Amino acid sequence: MPTSTQARPARTRGRGRDGHELRFVTIHGHRRAFVTAGQGPALVLLHGLGCDHTTWSPVIARLAEHFTVIAPDLLGHGASDKPRADYSVGGYANGMRDLLTVLGIDKATVVGHSFGGGVAMQFAYQFPERTERLVLVASGGLGPEVTPVIRAVTTPGFHQVMGALTMPVVRQVGTTAMSALSLLPVPATRDLDEVAAIYDSFKDPAARAAIRHVVRAVVDWRGQIVTMADRAYLTEAMPMCVLWGTDDHVIPVSHAANAAALAPKARIEIMDGAGHFPHKEDPERFADLVLDFCASTRPAVYSRARWRALLRTGHDTGLTSVGGATGA
The missing domain is CATH 1.10.287 (Helix Hairpins)
Structure with a gap:
């Protein structure tokens, strides 16, 4: 667990555009906004480029029936500060680690939409010991094509x-x-x-x-330059689900097939007739898919030795998968 994070406890509250109570915490001198709801295991919702936590409004209540949902406004978005800062996917992953640390959350299932999917993947790569499952929704990082x-x-x-x-x-x-x-x-x-x-x-x-x-x-100008292709083998160590809409005109649904090829054990769900925001177009079905995926998989159990072996060989080293997760 990180011990060097300098932060002040949440001290200000307000209301977001969607009516949810918006909380704030200052980390490394920058104020970050977030919404929390429900009780149970932690589930983090990471929005896409230019959006904020309100993109998840249609599904927060349903997911909160089973999880403690944390939906932040990423730095530079929504009600969070917009400083001249590190806006790389690695920087965002660090920011999520620090926010969870301040909130006293050790592990979480991480759901990322579009750019947030890239952040979710990076979080899983950087902090596998804190990632229980990975859900990618019309995610970046799975191919070069983008609107x-x-x-x-x-x-x-x-x-x-x-x-x-x-x-x-x-x-x-x-x-x-x-x-x-x-x-x-x-x-x-x-x-x-x-x-x-x-x-x-x-x-x-x-x-x-x-x-x-x-x-x-x-x-x-040629498209996406950040890719998970060179590290997809690491998903052997945790359950992963990929959701996409058939009518996505921002990032093509063909990238779901890329995910299937890169991570054969991933669960792929295609939502017929949905666009780039399936969680808003068909929130009931989206929530059903996420909840079923979580219910049918065991949280990943981190093993430093097995993770080291994966990194050394770049492929499966005999990880025992039970319900899509690593064994003890």
């Missing part, structure tokens, strides 16, 4: 152009149009309500700068 909209964030002048596009009148017209288009029965526009919320958040220059740093750490 050109995200690649555009890396281009010179993005900050200035987006500043002009988020002027009050322009922003209002844009968000209203996207929200209206999201109601059309057209797969290509189904995620625009969430995109509208992300676009609206860009009115804050600090948020724009933070997102630019995040994207540049994981994407270039």
Whole structure:
């Protein structure tokens, strides 16, 4: 367990946009926002790029019937601080470790959506002793393809152009149009309500700068540059589930097949008709899948010797899997 984390206990509370009680804790001088709900084993929900904890609002209550749910606003997002800081996936994984440490949580099942999936994978790699299961939802890190909209964030002048596009009148017209288009029965526009919320958040220059740093750490003009392919064999040591929507226009559903090839023991669930935010489009089915996966697998039991053997050989070294998890 880390002992050097400098933090002050949660001291401020408020209400998030979704009505959940929002708590704050300051770690390393930066205030971090998070929501907690329920009782039981810990389950961490990590949102995607430009989102915040409210993306999980449709499923928090259901999951909280079985787990202690922790849904943070990642640094640079939502109500958390947006400093000039380390926005790499490794930096975010460290931040999650420190938040869990402050909250007195030793181990958790980690669920990550989109960019949050990359953070979840990194957390599992860096802190296997603290990861019980891994759930990846339309996750980054499983192939190079990604929507050109995200690649555009890396281009010179993005900050200035987006500043002009988020002027009050322009922003209002844009968000209203996207929200209206999201109601059309057209797969290509189904995620625009969430995109509208992300676009609206860009009115804050600090948020724009933070997102630019995040994207540049994981994407270039050719697509995603961070991949789990070289470390996928480590998932032999813990249960993993991959969920994807068939109509995802941000990161293609074909990446689920990549996950299956890279991690043959992973459970793959494809949600027919869902887009990039399956937890919002079909929250009941999404929660059912996550809860069934957790109920049908045993939490990973960390063995330093077995983890060392995996790292040395780069493949399965005879790990005994019971219900998808390592043995003692």
